[in-house]
Amino acid sequence: MKKGIWLGICLLLFAGNIPAQESGQAQFIVISKAPKKARVAIPVFKVKALSVESFALGEELSDLLGKDLQKSGLFELIPRESYLRSSQITPDVEDWNAWSILGAQAVIRGEISEFSPGQFEITLKLYDVLVQKAGLTKIYKGPKASLRRMMHRFADESIDWLTGKRGGFESRIAFVSNKTGRKEIYFADSDGFNSMQITDSKKLNLSPAFLDDSRLYYVGYERGNPDLYLIDIFSKQKTLVSGQTGLNISPAVGPAGKKLAFSMESPGNNLDIYIANPDGSKLQRLTFNPANDLEPSWSPDGHYLAFVSDRSGSPQIYFIDLYRGSEADGNYPIRLTLKGDYNTSPAYSPDGRYLAYSRRIGGQMDLFLIDFMSEDKKTEVQLTSTPYNEEDPCWGPDGRMLIYSANPDGNYDLFMISIYSKEPVRLTDWASDETQPVWSQNLFERGG
Amino acid sequence: MVRKICGTVLVALALVLAVSCGKDAKKAIDDAQIALNDAKDAGAPEFAADEYKSAENLLTKARDEYEKRDYKPAKADALSAKEQAELAKKRALDRKAEQAQKPKEEETSVAYNVPSLGEQEVPIEEQARAALKDVNFAFDSAELDDLAKEILVNNAKWLKDHPELKVQIEGHCDERGTEEYNLALGERRAKAVRDYLVSLGISPSLMSIISYGESMPLDPGHDESAWTKNRRAHFAIVK
Numbered sequence: 001m002k003k004g005i006w007l008g009i010c011l012l013l014f015a016g017n018i019p020a021q022e023s024g025q026a027q028f029i030v031i032s033k034a035p036k037k038a039r040v041a042i043p044v045f046k047v048k049a050l051s052v053e054s055f056a057l058g059e060e061l062s063d064l065l066g067k068d069l070q071k072s073g074l075f076e077l078i079p080r081e082s083y084l085r086s087s088q089i090t091p092d093v094e095d096w097n098a099w100s101i102l103g104a105q106a107v108i109r110g111e112i113s114e115f116s117p118g119q120f121e122i123t124l125k126l127y128d129v130l131v132q133k134a135g136l137t138k139i140y141k142g143p144k145a146s147l148r149r150m151m152h153r154f155a156d157e158s159i160d161w162l163t164g165k166r167g168g169f170e171s172r173i174a175f176v177s178n179k180t181g182r183k184e185i186y187f188a189d190s191d192g193f194n195s196m197q198i199t200d201s202k203k204l205n206l207s208p209a210f211l212d213d214s215r216l217y218y219v220g221y222e223r224g225n226p227d228l229y230l231i232d233i234f235s236k237q238k239t240l241v242s243g244q245t246g247l248n249i250s251p252a253v254g255p256a257g258k259k260l261a262f263s264m265e266s267p268g269n270n271l272d273i274y275i276a277n278p279d280g281s282k283l284q285r286l287t288f289n290p291a292n293d294l295e296p297s298w299s300p301d302g303h304y305l306a307f308v309s310d311r312s313g314s315p316q317i318y319f320i321d322l323y324r325g326s327e328a329d330g331n332y333p334i335r336l337t338l339k340g341d342y343n344t345s346p347a348y349s350p351d352g353r354y355l356a357y358s359r360r361i362g363g364q365m366d367l368f369l370i371d372f373m374s375e376d377k378k379t380e381v382q383l384t385s386t387p388y389n390e391e392d393p394c395w396g397p398d399g400r401m402l403i404y405s406a407n408p409d410g411n412y413d414l415f416m417i418s419i420y421s422k423e424p425v426r427l428t429d430w431a432s433d434e435t436q437p438v439w440s441q442n443l444f445e446r447g448g
Numbered sequence: 449m450v451r452k453i454c455g456t457v458l459v460a461l462a463l464v465l466a467v468s469c470g471k472d473a474k475k476a477i478d479d480a481q482i483a484l485n486d487a488k489d490a491g492a493p494e495f496a497a498d499e500y501k502s503a504e505n506l507l508t509k510a511r512d513e514y515e516k517r518d519y520k521p522a523k524a525d526a527l528s529a530k531e532q533a534e535l536a537k538k539r540a541l542d543r544k545a546e547q548a549q550k551p552k553e554e555e556t557s558v559a560y561n562v563p564s565l566g567e568q569e570v571p572i573e574e575q576a577r578a579a580l581k582d583v584n585f586a587f588d589s590a591e592l593d594d595l596a597k598e599i600l601v602n603n604a605k606w607l608k609d610h611p612e613l614k615v616q617i618e619g620h621c622d623e624r625g626t627e628e629y630n631l632a633l634g635e636r637r638a639k640a641v642r643d644y645l646v647s648l649g650i651s652p653s654l655m656s657i658i659s660y661g662e663s664m665p666l667d668p669g670h671d672e673s674a675w676t677k678n679r680r681a682h683f684a685i686v687k
Contacts, residue, residue, distance in 0.1 A: 295628045
């Protein structure tokens with residue numbers, strides 16, 4: 001229904017600009033692949049506060065919401081400088097004409113009130129300019145620490161209103177940082193704020209992978225060997241999942257957290273992919289090849305597993321049909337990447353339509369997508385093309401955005417990119433290296 | 449009417465006071481934070497841990513009170529936090545200076561014990577560090593070239609002279625490529641070195657291997673000269 005309204009808006013707007021007899025073509029444009037960005041205005045929120053500091057929240061929070069919407073690649077923010085005077089403050093009656101002149105399709109107004117010290121209530125309304133009324137109204141209540149999260153949630157709701165599918169900004173991320181001099185695992189909001197160090201072994205810690213809304217897997221060297229652990233993000237309690245001498249790496253969580261895939265050394269001394277229960281029990285070997293097989297990624301239905309193997313001599317991406325047994329049963333993996341001599345980090349999108357990965361071109365890594373729903377089922381789309389490295393892509397829960405790490409300034413920082421707009425947005429700007437980001441598919445009800 | 453005006457004035461005054469109190473408390477908190485940072489730089493978390501912790505706790509308390517708009521206790525606690533931080537800094541500096549002097553004394557006493565022989569015995573770890581050279585690799589390769597083999601032949605000779613030692617062979621990579629793939633590559637490099645040493649007659653039971661992937665570069669640079677140094681197998685003595 002929402003989608004229907006929006007389609008109608010697009011059609012009407014387009015129809016307004018062209019002769020009526022050609023409106024048949026307009027439909028064609030509307031269903032084209034990359035959605036046209038919706039122009040949205042977010043005037044500074046109105047504040048009723050009890051303390052001086054709280055007044056700054058109006059600008060801070062409206063900017064934060066704008067940033068999320070812009071990041072999604074689905075919205076285009078109308079700069080506040082271009083607003084007409086009648087639109088600057090929250091009026092009793094919205095001047096719809098003033099917004100139409102600017103081409104605004106949506107206006108988001110917010111009212112923040114501090115009803116007791118440190119406790120806030122925010123009313124957010126998304127107005128549909130065309131029909132001249134609120135298309136989305138939300139009221140959130142909570143302490144100051146939850147305000148940023150409210151904005152992420154409303155951004156997700158706004159994206160839902162526009163597209164019929166929620167955004168993923170309220171979810172959290174985990175990543176590796178060597179801020180302390182050693183690589184440790186961190187947990188943060190989707191925009192990199194409120195970061196919290198999870199591991200503190202002062203040895204190497206790598207490759208986080210979310211299991212659910214409170215636990216993640218990682219590779220830790222605290223016993224002097226790269227072992228696989230499961231840690232509770234909030235209590236910091238950890239258990240050893242796989243600790244065989246040699247590498248225990250590349251954790252990847254299957255659909256609904258029911259299975260775990262990872263890489264471990266086989267008797268032949270090479271890495272193979274193993275499938276196990278989430279606690280590491282019921283271990284089954286999947287690949288049987290003298291080369292190294294690692295970095296598994298599950299298709300969302302649990303039918304396929306993509307992974308990296310250097311069986312051809314260079315790292316390439318393969319996939320295997322999990323319904324047909326292991327490689328020892330004659331179920332041989334099929335190579336997916338045929339171009340390039342270094343293709344790694346496969347990541348199935350949550351809807352199964354795409355596989356993201358990174359490929360080395362001219363000595364640098366770039367991000368690519370394979371589109372399984374394209375005509376030939378394997379059309380490749382290049383997402384980034386820069387003179388530096390983009391690595392370790394991971395999908396957001398909405399399947400429209402990726403988080404990854406890149407080193408435009410020499411050191412690695414975290415970035416996000418919308419597969420529609422292909423515009424990278426920086427998340428961290430720390431002096432250290434932030435790598436291997438993962439974006440949780442869950443919401444976190446516990447913790448701040 | 450007059451009462452109303454009086455009331456308004458009073459409320460306004462109270463507001464002004466509250467705001468100014470808030471400002472004082474905020475300033476005290478900021479000052480305490482600066483003192484705490486200074487203490488941290490001076491090494492207080494290590495050398496005067498208790499004092500530092502207490503300063504930290506006081507500051508947190510002050511912040512909480514400030515949040516709750518209890519400005520008076522916030523200010524008082526911030527001031528104590530600052531004092532405590534300054535104390536932590538002073539003690540840390542004193543203790544650091546003390547420790548810096550200690551090893552010197554030990555050194556002199558050692559020298560005194562062996563006055564005539566002159567040369568001291570070099571600890572075995574240091575000898576190993578000097579004798580067991582790193583081996584370097586080409587990009588995305590775990591193959592040993594002739595230079596690498598020559599180095600390993602020399603390393604093997606030294607290891608044979610010290611059969612009591614156990615070594616760990618570490619495989620390392622440059623920063624290019626992904627973390628995971630480099631872990632596998634580092635493992636392959638360490639194995640290639642171990643297997644070659646076995647072929648030279650070193651017992652496999654004396655050697656263990658570990659891959660650190662790209663995580664422990666020798667040279668933190670981002671150019672070819674750094675990468676060449678970082679693609680290596682390194683020997684460490686296991687105690």
